[in-house]
Each structure stands twice: as C-alpha cells, then as structure tokens.
Amino acid sequence: MENKDLYDVTIIGGGPIGLFTAFYSGMRELKTKVIEYLPQVGGKVTYFYPEKILRDIGAIPGISGADLIKQLSEQAQTFDPTMVFEERVNDLKREDDGTYTLISHNGNRHHTRSxxxxxxxxxxxxxxxxxxxxLQYEGGNLHYSVDRLEYFSGKHVLISGGGDSAVDWANMLEPLAKKVMIVHRREAFSCHENSVTEMTNSSTKIRCLCYVSGLIGDGNRIEKVRLTHVDTGKIEELEIDELLVNHGFDLDLGGIKEWGLNMIDGKVVTxxxxxxxxxxxxxxxxxxTYPNRLSLIAGGLAEGPKALNSAKAYLDPEAEAMAMYSTHHKDFVEV
Ligand SMILES: Cc1cc2nc3c(=O)[nH]c(=O)nc-3n(C[C@H](O)[C@H](O)[C@H](O)COP(=O)(O)OP(=O)(O)OC[C@H]3O[C@@H](n4cnc5c(N)ncnc54)[C@H](O)[C@@H]3O)c2cc1C
Structure with a gap:
C-alpha cells in the first residue's frame, strides 16, 4: 500500500522513547508518524515487564511498567501523531528530492523528510x-512473561533463567507466591547487583548450576519439572504449579542493518x-551508542527530544535550536 502523505518525521519504534519523541515532535509542530512492529506500544516495558515497579525515573518514586506506558502513550497522543502498528520497517530509499521512503515487511511504503x-x-x-x-504447555502453565502478578498468587512457581527478567520476576512474585524457586545453569546471575541482593535476602530458593531438562505432564499442564545438575549430571523431579522461563531474547534489527549506518555491536553510533x-x-x-550513554529509560527520554531538535534543524535550519518549555506552549497555556 502506498501512503502518499509526506511526513516531516517518521519515528520507527513505539517503545517508551519513540512515544516521548512523538510528543516532543508535536511540540515542535512537525507532522509525525510512528511505525511499530508489535500490535501495541511500550516496547520492552510492555513486552517483558508490565508489572514491574520502576523506581529510576526522576520525580516518579515508583510506577508499574504498564502505567508508565499508559502515561507516555497519553502524552504522545497530545498532538495526534499518525500511529501505524504491525509493520516492520525493513528498507530505506533516498528519493531524488532528498526525502526518504520507508518500506515495511508487507510492502507498505511511507514517505518522510526525516x-x-x-x-x-x-x-x-x-x-x-x-x-x-x-510448545504444548504454552498457554497453559508454561510462561515466557508475567502479564498479571495475581495469577501466580499462592502458587509454587519455578523460574528458569539468570538475567534481569528472571531475577525481577523472583523478586516480584516472592511476596505473593506460595513458593518461588529459581534455577540457573551458571554459577552467577547476570543482572543488577541490587536485584540479586534482594533475591538472596528473600525466601526465594536459588539453585545454580542446574537446568530444566524435561517436562512431565498430561499435555495440558506441567505437573513436574525434571532438573539436571550441570556438575554431576544428577536428575531430580520437582512438582510445580507454574513454570516461568527467561533464557534471553531474540532481538532482530532486520533490514535496518543494511542501511549503511555506522554501527558498533548492533548499535547505531551517534x-x-x-x-x-x-x-x-x-x-x-x-x-x-556513544561514550558513557546512560542505559536507562531516563537516559533515552532525554535523547528523544535531542534527536527531534536535530531533525527540526535539518528540516528548517532557521528554526530555534530547541522547543520552548511546554508550559509556554500555546496548547498548554491557560487563558
Ligand atoms: C527485563 C528488563 C528490565 C528492565 N528494567 C528497567 C528499569 O527498571 N529501569 C529502566 O530505566 N530501564 C529498564 N530496562 C531497560 C528499558 O526497558 C529500555 O531501556 C527501554 O525499553 C528502551 O526503550 P526504547 O524505546 O529505546 O526501546 P524498546 O523498548 O526496545 O522499544 C523499541 C520498539 O521498536 C520496535 N521496533 C524495532 N524494530 C522495528 C522496526 N524495524 N519496525 C518497526 N518497529 C520496530 C519494537 O517492536 C519495540 O516496540 C529493562 C529492560 C529489561 C529487558
């Protein structure tokens, strides 16, 4: 499908940073489109940890991932950007007039100046x-995400994994589950130290050098999990109510890798x-990626407006370097 409209800015990605950038783009009065591959906004926050309480965003002592995205989404809607879902942008074509055409996985074309x-x-x-x-237990009691904390209430939960998600889940579920056990095939967890400290000081049972090697159940629900010890090869069986797995993510930049951008280790150099x-x-x-980047949402929330101000200057070299404060913006000034 050909979307003939020419946009000033097209933001690829409707995660937290794409959403805030869309708001700021409206502040700068640019015609804005957001293209997101998933059927919903929120990126990793919605996908991996909607129930987690985030505590590292300035002025917000604590907010669930889902609420953060709800608020960012509401804010992004202020200037009514065009939102496109379930399209993965793969290709880029620079036109003779200097504009770009973005081509999605389904062949849809989007025209944009930046x-x-x-x-x-x-x-x-x-x-x-x-x-x-x-596979047969997915949708039953094998889970790859925690969508609703209460679902696990009073249950015996086994978590498999050793990264941030697995440890975050252990800490979130420990107060409400009957029993939480985490198994990890390595000796040490690879996540934030304070999360591991919190988990170690809780009632969560930690079993390192151990992995899930088999599932025993009736085809609908897993009744027991088979655990194998890495060192000895010893096998044991454990009764569980729910199995939660996080063995990492499959993340794919797709065609964007081929655009000729300067990249280091899968990140775009800016x-x-x-x-x-x-x-x-x-x-x-x-x-x-750039030296000393802050790998937190808080860091990205500052980068979005910076990128947008640069786009504005690219589109209109005479424009102010940055937007006025939102409190001075005509749409927010109370009359
Ligand atoms: C388990 C876990 C816990 C975390 N906890 C915290 C925390 O407590 N505090 C904190 O500050 N940070 C935390 N983070 C990091 C935080 O989630 C990220 O920094 C943040 O999500 C980055 O936002 P983003 O918008 O840059 O990218 P993402 O959230 O990754 O969003 C990118 C979006 O772009 C879309 N997309 C990608 N490619 C395309 C394409 N070609 N076409 C269309 N759409 C595309 C994706 O579908 C996705 O929705 C955590 C991360 C994880 C994994």
Missing amino acids: VILAIGHGTLGVKKLPIEEA DGKMETSIPGIFAAGDIV
Whole structure:
C-alpha cells in the first residue's frame, strides 16, 4: 500500500522513547508518524515487564511498567501523531528530492523528510525452552512473561533463567507466591547487583548450576519439572504449579542493518546531537551508542527530544535550536 502523505518525521519504534519523541515532535509542530512492529506500544516495558515497579525515573518514586506506558502513550497522543502498528520497517530509499521512503515487511511504503530510529535492540521475541514437549504447555502453565502478578498468587512457581527478567520476576512474585524457586545453569546471575541482593535476602530458593531438562505432564499442564545438575549430571523431579522461563531474547534489527549506518555491536553510533552517519536519520534510546550513554529509560527520554531538535534543524535550519518549555506552549497555556 502506498501512503502518499509526506511526513516531516517518521519515528520507527513505539517503545517508551519513540512515544516521548512523538510528543516532543508535536511540540515542535512537525507532522509525525510512528511505525511499530508489535500490535501495541511500550516496547520492552510492555513486552517483558508490565508489572514491574520502576523506581529510576526522576520525580516518579515508583510506577508499574504498564502505567508508565499508559502515561507516555497519553502524552504522545497530545498532538495526534499518525500511529501505524504491525509493520516492520525493513528498507530505506533516498528519493531524488532528498526525502526518504520507508518500506515495511508487507510492502507498505511511507514517505518522510526525516527519520528517527527508536527501535531499541530491534523487534522483540523470547528464546523458547529448548525442550520438544514445551510448545504444548504454552498457554497453559508454561510462561515466557508475567502479564498479571495475581495469577501466580499462592502458587509454587519455578523460574528458569539468570538475567534481569528472571531475577525481577523472583523478586516480584516472592511476596505473593506460595513458593518461588529459581534455577540457573551458571554459577552467577547476570543482572543488577541490587536485584540479586534482594533475591538472596528473600525466601526465594536459588539453585545454580542446574537446568530444566524435561517436562512431565498430561499435555495440558506441567505437573513436574525434571532438573539436571550441570556438575554431576544428577536428575531430580520437582512438582510445580507454574513454570516461568527467561533464557534471553531474540532481538532482530532486520533490514535496518543494511542501511549503511555506522554501527558498533548492533548499535547505531551517534554524536551528541543524536545524528547518525546518514543525513536526515537520527536515533534515540537503546539502539544508540556513544561514550558513557546512560542505559536507562531516563537516559533515552532525554535523547528523544535531542534527536527531534536535530531533525527540526535539518528540516528548517532557521528554526530555534530547541522547543520552548511546554508550559509556554500555546496548547498548554491557560487563558
Ligand atoms: C527485563 C528488563 C528490565 C528492565 N528494567 C528497567 C528499569 O527498571 N529501569 C529502566 O530505566 N530501564 C529498564 N530496562 C531497560 C528499558 O526497558 C529500555 O531501556 C527501554 O525499553 C528502551 O526503550 P526504547 O524505546 O529505546 O526501546 P524498546 O523498548 O526496545 O522499544 C523499541 C520498539 O521498536 C520496535 N521496533 C524495532 N524494530 C522495528 C522496526 N524495524 N519496525 C518497526 N518497529 C520496530 C519494537 O517492536 C519495540 O516496540 C529493562 C529492560 C529489561 C529487558
């Protein structure tokens, strides 16, 4: 499908940073489109940890991932950007007049004068449990995300994994589950120290050097999990109510890798103005790398407006370097 409208800015990615950038783009009176691959906004926050309480965003002592995205989404809607879902942008074509055409996986074409990449680590997926019978228990009591905390209330939950998600789940579920056990095939967890300290000081049972090697159940529900000890090869069986797995993510930048952007380790190199190596293409959030970047939502929330101000200057070199304060904006000034 040909979307003939020419936009000033097209933001690829509707995660937290794409959403805030869309708001700021409206502040700068640019015609804005957001293209998101998933059917919903929120990026990793919605996908991996909607129930987690985030405490590292300035002026917000604590907010659930879902509420944060609800608020960012509401804020993004202020200036009514065009939102496109379930399209993965793969290709980029520079037209003779200097504008860009973005081409999605389904062949849809989007015309834009500038692009902001807010694509995180690419499109999101989870690594599945490498056990043949696992598939039949998905949708039953095998889970790859925690959508509703209360569901696990009073249950015996086994978590498999050793990264941030697995440990965050253990800490979230420990107060309400009957019993939480975490199994990890390595000796040490690879996540924030304070999360491991919290888990170690809780009632969560920690079993390192151990992995889930088999599932025993009736085809609908897992009744027991088979655990194998890495060192000894010893096998034991454990009764569980729910199995939660996080063995990492399948993240894919797709065709964007081929655009000719200067990249290091799967990230787009930018300068302080969030400019990439291609004129008219800017980037913000987890996709970006530069020295001493703050890998937190708080860091990305500052990069979005910087990228947008650079896009504005690219489109209109005479424009102010940055937007006025929102409190001075005509749409927010109370008369
Ligand atoms: C388990 C876990 C816990 C975390 N906890 C915290 C925390 O407590 N505090 C904190 O500050 N940070 C935390 N983070 C990090 C935080 O989630 C990220 O920094 C943040 O999500 C980055 O936002 P983003 O918008 O740059 O990218 P993402 O959230 O990754 O969003 C990118 C979006 O772009 C879309 N996309 C990608 N490629 C394309 C394409 N080609 N076409 C269309 N759409 C595309 C994706 O589908 C996705 O929706 C955590 C991360 C994880 C994994």
